[in-house]
Amino acid sequence: MTGQTISHYRVLEKIGEGATSVVYKAEDLALGRPVALKLLPAEVSITHATIARFQHEARTASSLNHPNICTIYEIGECDGHHFIAMELLEGEELSRVIGGRPLEIYRLVELASQIADALDAAHAEGIIHRDIKPANIFVTRRDHVKILDFGLAMLTPRRPFARDDSQTPQMSRVGGTVPYMSPEQVSGEELDSRSDLFSTGVVLYEMATGRRAFWGTGRSEIMDAILNQAPVAMRELNPSIPQELERIVAKALEKNRKLRFQTASDLRADLQRMKRDFDTHSATMVPARPRQSGEPVRAAHPWRIEPRSLTIGCLVAAVGAAATYAVTMSRAPRPTVVDARPLHLASGAVATADLGNARVTSVERSDPAPTRTRRSAKSVEPPLAPPISEEGAVPPPPPPVVVDTNAAARATSEDELRIARKKLDLKLYDQALLTLRDLVAKDANGPNVAEAYFLMASVHETTGKIEDAMATYLEIVNRYPNNTRTPEALFLLAQDTLRSRHADKEPEARRMFTELAEKYPGSPWAVRGLMARGDLEERLKVYQRDDRLATSVPASLVTYRQVTHQCHSSSECETALWKLGQAYSSIKRYDLAAQTFADLGERYPDNDYDAWFVAAEIYEKRANDEARARAAYARVPSSSPRFKEAQKRLQR
Secondary structure, three states: OOOOEEOOEEEEEEEEEOOOOEEEEEEEOOOOEEEEEEEOOOOOOOOHHHHHHHHHHHHHHHOOOOOOEOOEEEEEEEOOEEEEEEOOOOEEEHHHHHOOOOOOHHHHHHHHHHHHHHHHHHHHOOEEOOOOOHHHEEEEOOOOEEEOOOOOOEEOOOOOOOOOHHHOOOOOOOOOOHHHOOHHHHOOOOOOOHHHHHHHHHHHHHHHHOOOOOOOOOHHHHHHHHHHOOOOOHHHHOOOOOHHHHHHHHHHOOOOOOOOOOOHHHHHHHHHHHHHHHHHHHOOOOOOOOOOOOOOOOOOOOOOOOOOOHHHHHHHHHHHHHHHHHHHHHHOOOOOOOOOOOOOOOOOOEEEEEEOOEEEEEEOOOOOOOHHHOOOOOOOOOOOOOOOOOOOOOOOOOOOOOOOHHHHHHHHHHHHHHHHHHHHHOOOHHHHHHHHHHHHHHOOOOOOHHHHHHHHHHHHHHOOOHHHHHHHHHHHHHHOOOOOOHHHHHHHHHHHHHHOOOOOHHHHHHHHHHHHHHHOOOOHHHHHHHHHHHHHHHHHOOEEEEOOOOEEEEHHHHHHHHHHHHOOOOHHHHHHHHHHHHHHHHOOOHHHHHHHHHHHHHHOOOOOOOHHHHHHHHHHHOOOOHHHHHHHHHOOOOOOOOHHHHHHHHOO
16 A cells, blocks of 8 residues: 555555554645554455444544544545544554553553543543553653544433433443453443443553453453452552552442442542642652651651651661660670770760661760769679579570571562652652662662662663663673563563664564563563564564475564464464464465464454454455355354354355
């Protein structure tokens, strides 16, 4: 399509692709502006239902005039090409922004507020999106949210739903992406706007923790988790999450919609209050010391860290240390005192004794005490006699106190990590880096050093210092090759390499993704690395010799085929099968393409790509295999929007 002109749009380059559409960057020749041109691909059967859904998406989105919803310019048809011209966005999908790791809290709240604001506008017009997920939320380079893809949106009467849920609009038609569905979507119940709010809660959970709220090996397990299981507590996965954010997400994820946020504006208000409190206090707050054992918890906002008096803190610490020292010394056997003469100081002099971590200072009085209270310089204090039992035997001395220095070091490093996270929440990046670097220097081989490095890298990324972030990830990869988080560091190093200004960044990133798959084949990050490598090869149009097919093929074909062999029950495998089938079609190996799509339908019966129908069409129109085409049409599930069409073709 590149170079062609459709209506008054000149196609420049392909920038994205989904199961039912392809998006190109194009130039509006009439107005001289860049646009995104969404087309129905040639290999998709153009049916009345397909066109109706395509037009429905455009009309629904165009009815909404909101800064956080992608603007639709035009919908039309030219020379058999059905297209939607829309606002061209520069940035990346939220799914890529998350990338398997938590977002910085302030950024999360800002993006979430924009998502809620866009949904509030849609719901006010009686529109339920029904497919809120990170892949349908775009984040521009200026961190501006745009909600995409209203293809599954449904219209409701423009009135608030009744208190009685039996009066909600009749909307039992299933739609959406399973891991982000609401319980009522999973159950096929009637829907209202609160369904979108549950899906938004799932998205916020993923933004805060880097992982999905509901997991399972298949569609049915994920659905069961949505209906019957609570997600893992967010603060267990990311201890830096404020309690208020955890409360907001938990309320959005209420399975009973009567207990959930009732409107998007309610959710937006809670997020904006949280952001306001953060803005108010972050300008004047400084991090406080960690709360000591036994210290009462002060009632304050979860982000508020109130300063304490350093003088009082030091005195308390000194007295406590001295008391501990005194108790320990009283229990231990005392040696014979040879000379216990007091230290004579000149008037006003100060003597200091170092007792471990506490320093006890003695100040000589300017007016000496009466002579009768002083000991003679020649006097010797008698030794303290050991206690005698009733039987007259001297009991053995108590065992020495054993201090676990490793446990103490671990506790100290964990305290420093908590302090660093608090500083990050307050956007005190320089102070957080100092704390983390100190932790790494003191405990280079400790259990928390990898987490410290990751936090340091996140600070560099947040502040736009990509080169420093790359250097930090490289430290992890080289120093700790056997750490469980090293594969993740190598993946993020490759991602940051692509974002850098290096001249050979694409080949270097591709090499890193390959190294990740070869060195850590059992890690889930290896599969993610292969998928990222495939996307990169697809974008760069890299070709290589394939011994299996005995010809030159797109390198992405080989990569996606490797993913399908390496994993068998993940969303990456599902996507890889779809992309592999498309790659086979691009080199006109329709037999392998149809077989791959059939494999996709077999492994993932409820996939989002309508794989059985696509396989049947290829068998019928490209491979001229009528028997396999009919068998594939018979496998199209009843939940598919093309089920009726498949049944009609079986009756021919």
